[in-house]
Structures are given as structure tokens and as C-alpha cells.
Amino acid sequence: MTNDLHHLAAAYALDALDDTERDDFETHYPTCSICSQEVADFHVTASVLAGSAASDAPEHLRTGVLTAIAEVRQVAPIVAPNQDNSAVTNDVADLARHRQRDQRLGRRSQWLLPLMASAAAVVVAVLTTVAILDSRTAPDSFAEVLAAPDAIVTTVVGEAGALQVVWSRDQDRVAVFGNNVADLDPETTFELWFVLDDGSVAKAGLFQSSDGVVRKTWMTEDHDAVGFGVTVEPAGGSAQPTSDIIYLGDVAQTTN
Amino acid sequence: MADVRHIRRRRPDDDLEAVDSPASALRRAAKGDEAAFGEFYDMTQRRIFGVVLRVVRDRSLAEEITQEVYVEIWRLAPRFDQQRGSAVSWATTVAHRRAVDRVRSEQSRRDREDRQHVTPVVVPDPVGDVVTDQLDNTRVHSALATLSESQREAVSLAYFSGYTYREVAAVLELPEGTVKTRIRDGLIRLRDHFGVTP
Incomplete structure (x- = not known):
């Protein structure tokens, strides 16, 4: 069944799944980088195909649409959070707290690691190689967040492709990984943002790619995030985004 | 600020740089610019109405759905810029899905009414x-x-x-x-x- 899901991207993009399969697939594909890429590509393909059916709408429809939208409120854009001058002090306090927790987790990881919890089993299966590779440079932390029972995998997508964000609230950790990412020049950095329910964002941390590869995990503040976004910021990061969001994805809703 | 253009470019259907591209019009519409949305409509209506009409066949139903689709796109426009892919592709996806859903709910209603025609x-x-x-x-x-x-x-x-x-x-x-x-x-x-x- 799960195996089957990987082959449904084409039918999904053509809206050719029944409701049950569509639901199943919509639960699956955001967590699967291959399927999300296929869905994005097939949607564009379908859209080109749609051009072959092109047909002028009647003139009055334009008036109808423009009249209708005048009465429809647009959703809130994703904006920077309010100026918060306590941010800097918070950062320092958090850093201290996180250092302590890092040490605690470092000790725990010896027994935590074998507990490849079922919730993350799929991710772990896919990413075992990644975790092993990463564990050489950042002992255990990458594998640990992947193995967290509450880990949620979010695929953030943009023009440039996709990244995976693994988030464990229990561990206050985020891991980001991706391939084929365009490397930035040294004066800039990628910055990950929690996207909150009201459309505002909160900083989640910085990461870089090296030869197109991103592998990073770190401690974060806790937020009721509904999504993740990524911007490019000056080296050292920003307290709020100073450029357009280039990757964005919704956090899957969990039932626990 | 770094040049991020190179990583946010490239989709066949809309050039993000071009002033009069659908993506550009939609971005301006996202700021509440109704005239820009009119431009977006003009650039996409053939494809959107066309595909909806092809799926539902009925002209007046196609008009109704097309209007719903554009209202939905207007509503979600502020979130689009950051979202995936091409503006045209996104709009087409919204339109096709809505058309298909309408056809199916209509079909299942008819199926219930007329058991002979399963x-x-x-x-x-x-x-x-x-x-x-x-x-x-x-x-x-x-x-x-x-x-x-x-x-x-x-x-x-x-x-x-x-x-x-x-x-x-x-x-x-x-x-x-x-x-x-x-x-x-x-x-x-x-x-x-x-x-x-x-």
C-alpha cells in the first residue's frame, strides 16, 4: 500500500484519484521528497496540457470576477513579527539553556538512538545513510531528531526545489537537509523561520549548503508553528526576514 | 543583499522578472491591487475557463466555477508568491480540481437518483x-x-x-x-x- 503511494503522483496531479486515495496521498507526499517533486512537476505538466483546451471566457465573466473579489478579503500574507527588542536577550538566555540541554541530550543519546520509534520509522529508513554520514560530524544529534517519536517531517518547496525539515518539539530540535541547493555567497546565510498561525514568523535558525548539500540540526525555541519558511539573510542571520521567502511548507497536522 | 534571483527563477510559464507576467500581476494583486488581478485574469482566463469547460462541458456551470476559482485565487494570492511553482500552474491546478470535484459530486448525486445507471x-x-x-x-x-x-x-x-x-x-x-x-x-x-x- 505504502509502496503503491509512490506511484500515484501522476494520477494525483491529474485529479484522477478517488477521495480515499487522494486523502492518503495528500498525507504521504509532503513527507516524501520524491513524490513532492513529482507532484510539482506533474502539476506544471498538466497545466501545459490544459492550454490545449484554451477557450475564451465570456466578457461578462471578467466583470463578475472583479466585482466579486472587491468583497472578498485576502488571507494575511506571511510577514515579519513585531519589532521585539527583547529578542536579543532572549537569544542569549536560550543559548545558555540550549547548551545545557545539548549536554543532557548528548548523554541520553546512547540509549535513545536504538529507539527508532515507529512514528519516524519511515523517515529513518529513508534517511539512514544521511544520519550515519551526519553522525560523524555532529555525533548523534541528527539521528536523534529523526528518531524522535514526535518528529514531524515538513517538505518546504520553492522555485529552487525542496528541502526537508524535521522537527521534534519534545527535543526542541530542528534538522534540515536537502540536495541540489544553490550555494550562497559567504556574506549571506539561509535562515529558517517558523510560520505561525497568524501568518507571522519566528526565527528558527541558520544553515548553509555546501556543494549543494544541506545537513544541519540544532536546538530551537518552541512555537505553535503551522509551517516553515526559508529566506536568505546577511551572514549572522536577521531577527526578522529581510528578503522573500524562497522555500515554504505546511507542517502536517498530527493527532497526538 | 545577496542575489537570490538565481535560486528562485525558472519555470516555463512565468518569468518572475517580466513586468507583465502572470506571476508579476499576481504578486501585485497580492497587495490588494484589483487592477493587477484584472491583468492576471486577462492573461490566464483562456486556459482556466478552457480547462473547466472541457471538464464540466456545461457553459453556465463552467462560468460559475471559473468565477469561484478566481475568487479563491484572489483570496489566497498573498500566500502565493512564496509558494511553489508557476502562477499559471497553480491557478490551473485550483481550477481543474474544482471542476473535477463538481463533476463528481454531480455524478454521485445522479447515481443515487438513478440506480440503473451505475x-x-x-x-x-x-x-x-x-x-x-x-x-x-x-x-x-x-x-x-x-x-x-x-x-x-x-x-x-x-x-x-x-x-x-x-x-x-x-x-x-x-x-x-x-x-x-x-x-x-x-x-x-x-x-x-x-x-x-x-
Whole structure:
């Protein structure tokens, strides 16, 4: 069944799944980088195909649409959070707290690691190689967040492709990984943002790619995030985004 | 500020830089600019109305759905810029899905009303018929020509008739797995032909 899901991207993009399969697939594909890429590509393909059916709408429809939208409120854009001058002090306090927790987790990881919890089993299966590779440079932390029972995998997508964000609230950790990412020049950095329910964002941390590869995990503040976004910021990061969001994805809703 | 253009570019349908691209119009519409949304409408209405009409067949229903689609796009526009892919592709996806959902709910209502007609009687409606009487379709036409007849048929029934692949299988009297494979292979071929993959 799960195996089957990987082959449904084409039918999904053509809206050719029944409701049950569509639901199943919509639960699956955001967590699967291959399927999300296929869905994005097939949607564009379908859209080109749609051009072959092109047909002028009647003139009055334009008036109808423009009249209708005048009465429809647009959703809130994703904006920077309010100026918060306590941010800097918070950062320092958090850093201290996180250092302590890092040490605690470092000790725990010896027994935590074998507990490849079922919730993350799929991710772990896919990413075992990644975790092993990463564990050489950042002992255990990458594998640990992947193995967290509450880990949620979010695929953030943009023009440039996709990244995976693994988030464990229990561990206050985020891991980001991706391939084929365009490397930035040294004066800039990628910055990950929690996207909150009201459309505002909160900083989640910085990461870089090296030869197109991103592998990073770190401690974060806790937020009721509904999504993740990524911007490019000056080296050292920003307290709020100073450029357009280039990757964005919704956090899957969990039932626990 | 760093040049991020190189990582946010490139989709076949809309050039983010061009002032008069659908993506650019939609971005301005996202700031509440109704006139810009009018431009976006003008640039996309043929495709959007066309695909909705193809799926639902009924003109007045197609008009109603098209209007709903544009209102939805207007509403969500502020979130679009950061979202995936091309503005045209996004709008088409919204439109097609809404059209298909409408057709299906209508179909299931009729099925309930009329138990005798469990399977819809359909006339396969190959894309090729329509392609020939369109102006800017050389691209689609030559792409479709690379598909096998059976792939073309399966893709067309799924997309333009709004059937599930199971319904396509029933119509063509083929195993579901076969149809699924044909749709997938056909779409992969189109995708590669259109140069969609980065």
C-alpha cells in the first residue's frame, strides 16, 4: 500500500484519484521528497496540457470576477513579527539553556538512538545513510531528531526545489537537509523561520549548503508553528526576514 | 543583499522578472491591487475557463466555477508568491480540481437518483481533437505525438473527462494497474518533453 503511494503522483496531479486515495496521498507526499517533486512537476505538466483546451471566457465573466473579489478579503500574507527588542536577550538566555540541554541530550543519546520509534520509522529508513554520514560530524544529534517519536517531517518547496525539515518539539530540535541547493555567497546565510498561525514568523535558525548539500540540526525555541519558511539573510542571520521567502511548507497536522 | 534571483527563477510559464507576467500581476494583486488581478485574469482566463469547460462541458456551470476559482485565487494570492511553482500552474491546478470535484459530486448525486445507471456512458474524447483547432498548441501537439495512443487516451480521459483512473480502467476495460501505469508513463513523457524537470 505504502509502496503503491509512490506511484500515484501522476494520477494525483491529474485529479484522477478517488477521495480515499487522494486523502492518503495528500498525507504521504509532503513527507516524501520524491513524490513532492513529482507532484510539482506533474502539476506544471498538466497545466501545459490544459492550454490545449484554451477557450475564451465570456466578457461578462471578467466583470463578475472583479466585482466579486472587491468583497472578498485576502488571507494575511506571511510577514515579519513585531519589532521585539527583547529578542536579543532572549537569544542569549536560550543559548545558555540550549547548551545545557545539548549536554543532557548528548548523554541520553546512547540509549535513545536504538529507539527508532515507529512514528519516524519511515523517515529513518529513508534517511539512514544521511544520519550515519551526519553522525560523524555532529555525533548523534541528527539521528536523534529523526528518531524522535514526535518528529514531524515538513517538505518546504520553492522555485529552487525542496528541502526537508524535521522537527521534534519534545527535543526542541530542528534538522534540515536537502540536495541540489544553490550555494550562497559567504556574506549571506539561509535562515529558517517558523510560520505561525497568524501568518507571522519566528526565527528558527541558520544553515548553509555546501556543494549543494544541506545537513544541519540544532536546538530551537518552541512555537505553535503551522509551517516553515526559508529566506536568505546577511551572514549572522536577521531577527526578522529581510528578503522573500524562497522555500515554504505546511507542517502536517498530527493527532497526538 | 545577496542575489537570490538565481535560486528562485525558472519555470516555463512565468518569468518572475517580466513586468507583465502572470506571476508579476499576481504578486501585485497580492497587495490588494484589483487592477493587477484584472491583468492576471486577462492573461490566464483562456486556459482556466478552457480547462473547466472541457471538464464540466456545461457553459453556465463552467462560468460559475471559473468565477469561484478566481475568487479563491484572489483570496489566497498573498500566500502565493512564496509558494511553489508557476502562477499559471497553480491557478490551473485550483481550477481543474474544482471542476473535477463538481463533476463528481454531480455524478454521485445522479447515481443515487438513478440506480440503473451505475457506470457512466462515455465517449472517449482524445485531446488530439481539440488540439488541432487551437492556435498556440504546437508544443502540446508535438508532445502528445510522442505518447502512444493508449497513453494519450488514458491521460486524456483522466484529465479532461475528470475520471478517476479506476473509472478510466472501467471505460477502457483494462486492469486498473495498467491504466495507472499508462497515465504515469504518459505524464512522465509529457513532463520531459515540456522540459518541466529542472
